[in-house]
Amino acid sequence: MRWRRRFWKQSAKRERSRNKKPQSVTAPIWLLGCGHMGGALLGRWQAEDMGPVAVIDPALPGAGIPADGRPDVLVLAVKPQIWRAATAPLADRIGALTLVVSVMAGVTTADLAAVFPGSAIIRAMPNTPAAIGAGVTALFTTAGDFAEGAAEALFSAVGATLWLADEADFDAVTAVSGSGPAYVFAFIEALAVAGAAAGLEPGLAARLARATVTGAAALAAADAAVTAGELRARVTSPGGTTAAGLEVLVPGLAPLLTETVKAAAARSRQLR
Structure with a gap:
């Protein structure tokens, strides 16, 4: 892994300046927590041959922690309510050469810096489509180019990446892209229910709803130069069936999503 070789070279140089031996590990990446998000990341890193990953179970103190060495990278994928307790057993294993x-x-x-003083810190907000390499991850760090390169290597393996200039944007990012897949899935469910209410067999309505949303998303992704509004207009003939449906949907949709994102962002702030 190019980023890891560069990490080791820089790490060794820093250690020699302190008259210490470079750290050695059997697993360069330690993953604390392997739920839906952690599992999605792990699956893609394994598929991309990112190197051995030690999976640490926060529910079982000490479970999965390698016996020797320190990690190149520690990825924290636990619930924010428990992260301090979950990282406590790792306190003496994480040093200035570990990217957190x-x-x-x-x-x-x-x-994070208060718990891991001296370590380079990266904050990331991926989403669950990362499981199939179709996610998007917002990133932030003040640790410099090397940390940015390592983060790009980790998260480009699971989809698109973008960098935030202001960490305060994470609450809104979490509410839009982090939680966004759930909104889309809820829309699929609601469209299927509406189809059944219109007389379709429920299973058929569910298949149509899912295929319609995934197809529309693929069309939107095919050409980023075409706006969603332009794509919508292409489907909407004046006086047609789509126009009739949108007359009902559109007036309430933006206000509803605004309140939805507002609620999710507020909850993100409460988790601090």
Whole structure:
């Protein structure tokens, strides 16, 4: 892994300046927590041959922690309510040469730096389509180019990446892209229910709803230069069936989603 070789070279140089031996590990990446998000990341890293990953179970103190060495990267993928307790058993294993990456909502880089002093800190917000390499991850760090390169290597394996200039944007990012897949799935469910109410067999309505949303998403992704509004207009003939449906949907949709995102962002702030 190019980023890891570069990490080791820089790490060794820093250690020699302190008259210490470079750290050695059997697993360069330690993953604390392997739920839906952690599992999605793990699956893609394994598929991309990112190197051995030690999976640490926060529910079982000490379970999965390698016996020797320190990690190149520690990825925190636990619930934000328990992260301090979950990282406590790792306190003496994480040093200045470990890159600490958090995918937790609401936990700031300042919070992390207080627990991992001297470590480079990266904050990330991926989403669950990462499981199939179709996710999007927002990233933030003040640790410099090397940390940014390592983060790009980790998260480009699970989809698109973008960098935030202001960490305060994470609450809104979490509410839009972090939680967004659930909104889309809820829309699929609602469209299927509406189809059944219109007389379709429920299973058929569910298949049509799912295929329609995935197809529309693929069409939107095919050409980023075409806006969603333009794509909508292409489907909407004046006086047609789509126009009739949109007359009902559109007036309430933006206000509803605004309140939805507002509620999710507020909850992200509460998790701090």
